[in-house]
Amino acid sequence: MLVLILLIVSAYLLGSVSGSLTLGRLRGVDIRTQGSGNAGGTNAFRTQGAKFALGVVVIDIGKGALAAWLALRFAPTDGPLPVRAVAWLAVTAAAVGHVWPLWHGFRGGKGVGTLLGGVAVLWPIALLPLFLVWVCVLVGSGYVGLASIIAAACLLPLAVWLRAEASTQIFAAAAALLVLFTHRVNLQRLRAGTESRFERVRFWRRRA
Known part of the structure; x- marks a missing residue:
């Protein structure tokens, strides 16, 4: 159970690393103050251009994929839940982290890219x-x-x-x-x- 909790919490923290907000800090912008105000790939494309949006999408999809992979790798086979169930929980936690990111004042994106990353793996x-x-x-x-x-x-x-x-x-x-x-x-x-x-x-x- 401890491993399960650690995997879910880690997935949430991983999901809280927003691609648009992290890259935006490097550029000195917060896209939540521009366009639609959403910290996602579409608003990043509209307000910052294709290259910036591509980086956002890679990060957001990647963290969903990474959350799934970590769960598949480290979830115990004799735990209270099947390994794939743990992996889906991890992907969901990462998406929740993307929508309500701890590192960015709980104002993030819409979670589609992160969910997609998990689906790509699982x-x-x-x-x-x-x-x-x-x-x-x-x-x-x-x-x-x-x-x-x-x-x-x-x-x-x-x-x-x-x-x-x-x-x-x-x-x-x-x-x-x-x-x-x-x-x-x-x-x-x-x-x-x-x-x-x-x-x-x-x-x-x-x-x-």
């Missing part, structure tokens, strides 16, 4: 269908937040369809709810018609 077969859903929604609507919400919502149906183990299905439900919660402001802006849109990626409109 459930890579899900990456392609999730990516296809995300791209289709993005090019159809131009809304990154909406694409992330719908892709995350597909996690649980995909887990059930692929007959994934219980821990994966529980994670899928929890991840979808977390993404929905962290994008609640985006949904409010969508209803109000004020949500920012990437017009350049709206392939269907350009074709029309």
Whole structure:
């Protein structure tokens, strides 16, 4: 049990290392004061450019992947939970750390990249269908937040369809709810018609 607690706490602390806020300090900016005010890859791209955003995405995805790998490596096989269940808990803790980072005043990003990193390690077969859903929604609507919400919502149906183990299905439900919660402001802006849109990626409109 002690090892389990240490892994979860370590995953949360790892998740609290925000890519945008850490790199922003090196540049002397806090992107929470710019653009949408979100400390994530999309706002980093809009306010700081592609190279900065790429670094943010690498860090945020990497910490989710690292949290999963550490759990797989160090979780005891004879512990109270299966090793993969511990790994999913670690990924969730890292995502929680990203959203509410200890090192940055509990004001972070939305957790999508960190969750994606964990999925890449623990459930890579899900990456392609999730990516296809995300791209289709993005090019159809131009809304990154909406694409992330719908892709995350597909996690649980995909887990059930692929007959994934219980821990994966529980994670899928929890991840979808977390993404929905962290994008609640985006949904409010969508209803109000004020949500920012990437017009350049709206392939269907350009074709029309």
